[in-house]
Amino acid sequence: MNEPIGQHVVPRCYLQNFSVEKRKDAVFVDVLLNKSKDQKIHRQDIKNICKIREFYTFDHLPENEKRWLEKYYSRHIESLYHDIYKTLVDPKAEIISEELKMKILAYIIAQELRTPKLGDAITSITTRTIEYAFLANQQLGVERKIYSEDGALLLNLEGKTLGDAIKEDKKSNRQIANAEAVKRLKQIADLKSSYHIMVTKYAGKSGLISSDRPVHTDSSLYSPSCKLTFPIDRNHVVSLYPYDAEIDLDPLKILRLDYDGQMADMFVLTYNMLQVENADMFLYGQKDDITYAYSRYQGLKEKDKSQKA
Numbered sequence: 001m002n003e004p005i006g007q008h009v010v011p012r013c014y015l016q017n018f019s020v021e022k023r024k025d026a027v028f029v030d031v032l033l034n035k036s037k038d039q040k041i042h043r044q045d046i047k048n049i050c051k052i053r054e055f056y057t058f059d060h061l062p063e064n065e066k067r068w069l070e071k072y073y074s075r076h077i078e079s080l081y082h083d084i085y086k087t088l089v090d091p092k093a094e095i096i097s098e099e100l101k102m103k104i105l106a107y108i109i110a111q112e113l114r115t116p117k118l119g120d121a122i123t124s125i126t127t128r129t130i131e132y133a134f135l136a137n138q139q140l141g142v143e144r145k146i147y148s149e150d151g152a153l154l155l156n157l158e159g160k161t162l163g164d165a166i167k168e169d170k171k172s173n174r175q176i177a178n179a180e181a182v183k184r185l186k187q188i189a190d191l192k193s194s195y196h197i198m199v200t201k202y203a204g205k206s207g208l209i210s211s212d213r214p215v216h217t218d219s220s221l222y223s224p225s226c227k228l229t230f231p232i233d234r235n236h237v238v239s240l241y242p243y244d245a246e247i248d249l250d251p252l253k254i255l256r257l258d259y260d261g262q263m264a265d266m267f268v269l270t271y272n273m274l275q276v277e278n279a280d281m282f283l284y285g286q287k288d289d290i291t292y293a294y295s296r297y298q299g300l301k302e303k304d305k306s307q308k309a
Contacts, residue, residue: 007070009115010050010212013081017233018210018285030287034279041287049282050212058175069178077110088199089236095252105189108230112215119177123170134162188221194243198255204264207234209285211275273297
């Protein structure tokens with residue numbers, strides 16, 4: 001059996017709901033590589049985007065165990081998405097079970113945790129420490145080793161180049177972050193168990209786009225006031241809000257809003273620009289929607305830059 005080597009940080013069960021074309025078993029979206037110089041939009045099969053080679057792989061485990069996390073997400077998170085999506089977009093679905101609510105919370109929180117965001121944050125700190133260790137070795141002749149405050153050896157960089165040391169550290173941080181994400185998932189979902197779930201439908205000229213970091217949070221996931229927004233197709237956004245009896249007494253009720261016309265287009269542009277801002281590499285959806293959001297976002301950045309100059 002082939003092991004999953006190219007591993008999706010955003011699963012295909014989610015990506016397919018932004019499709020613009022289907023050919024037999026293949027599903028396509030329009031894609032902008034957010035960091036490419038030409039800024040051209042290409043149509044791509046969803047199996048080829050939002051994936052990183054061996055991203056969920058744990059190098060030091062036996063071969064038959066090292067990709068357990070990819071399989072965990074597939075079996076316990078992604079396999080639930082069809083029913084989750086079907087419920088969220090069904091205007092008749094109102095009161096849901098506690099079990100289904102926890103599945104919805106777990107899916108959205110897992111999507112936030114499973115991207116490279118946490119590992120990159122750790123690496124941004126440790127890279128500076130490694131660079132300092134190499135600089136100290138060159139200028140002061142001290143050994144290329146990093147110790148904790150109590151004297152425990154944390155990193156032995158002897159015999160390594162700076163590039164190799166940073167590369168190995170990034171891989172280690174990725175594995176630490178991925179293991180931590182699974183530990184935190186149930187805990188954070190439990191913390192949000194009383195949250196309201198709101199689904200907003202937009203029926204305007206513009207449609208929603210998404211990215212390789214599709215969940216937007218306005219503060220730390222652990223914060224009791226954290227709000228999350230998550231586009232689930234071209235016309236629907238799911239929002240998670242802290243419980244408020246004035247909003248609705250029943251936390252198991254799916255709250256629903258509908259917007260059309262210019263009001264819908266205004267909200268869609270706001271959410272799309274958040275996707276442009278959050279994206280690591282991939283923006284996807286329909287070409288016109290991506291182009292408009294990207295150009296408006298860049299225009300605002302240039303305006304802000306000129307005002308600060």
